[in-house]
Amino acid sequence: MKMVSIRCCSSLLTRIITTSRFAGCTCGVRTSSAPLWTVNHSDESKNTHNKPQYEESKQQRQYEEGTDKKQSDDSDSGSTSEGDTYTDTEEGEHEVRQQILDAALPFVHSYGWTQESIIQGAESLGYSGMAHGLFPGGGVDLVNYFYKECNKKLEHSLTQKTNEIIDNPQLKKGTTAFISEAVEERLRMNTEYITSWHKALALHASPLNTPQALDNIGSLVDAIWYHAGDRSHDFNWYTKRGLLAAVYKSSELCMLQDKSDDFQDTWDFMNRRLSDVHKVGKCFREVDGVLQNASGVVKAGIITGMNIIGLNNKTR
16 A cells, blocks of 8 residues: 555646646837828929919928837837837736736635636626636636735745844754744635635646646645755656645645534544655655665566556656
8 A cells, every 4th residue: 555655746746747837928019100201393394483382382391200110219219119018018918917817705604616716706896707718717817816815825935934044043943843834824815715726626626727736736746845945856856746736636636525613633644644745755665775775686576566666756
């Protein structure tokens, strides 16, 4: 059972490390070239005997030449700022998207993680309900926004805690205790939407959202381990994050069916899983030590065996 559990965690780990990031499209406003104006100068020679018509023709040419120069200057100015226009448009659209998604969250209680919540959020800010076209993913975009915002809040909180520990080393706790508090703090952010969180998880785990979902969980566990003091660059870096991701997701699922006071059963479950992670992590460190000290032939055999069962990500 332990080997199966470890193998599952390793599989999850591999998916997290190989996550492709979601790439968005930019849009901008192009400025069209001003039309070229032409003047028939032959009219001047033909009408030199007619002074009023000559004056009118001269004034017309001056007007047209002045207009041509102004439009040419505007065209040059537009061409030099075209890149800025793209950037400003992209930033402006991103800001509007963030505002609408933030305004949509209170409507989740009534409409769920749906396009309708986004429409209600847009209209509450004075935008047209058609603004939902900015969110092709619909409810998935709303779930990803909430997930990322919670991750940002947690990282800000962990940064404050680490700074306090630097100022007062007596506040420092053990690594497992620190991680336990961090995971609990992050899970508690979901409690506001606990009645509909199972639907959010279903959207989050949809095939089209897999890259973004893995990025969300990967960023979360990496932030926790970093602030816990982990600076490893070897095999342990992968195992720690993969195993913590498994603990977080399993605790998140446990929370959905937890009926105890203040989700106490979830915290107990989480701490038991973290204790298992500590034991598994120790096992991995011992295996890594064997690899470093083994002879070439034995080392090659062990590596081959670990590759077969999917445990050895270090040499891949």
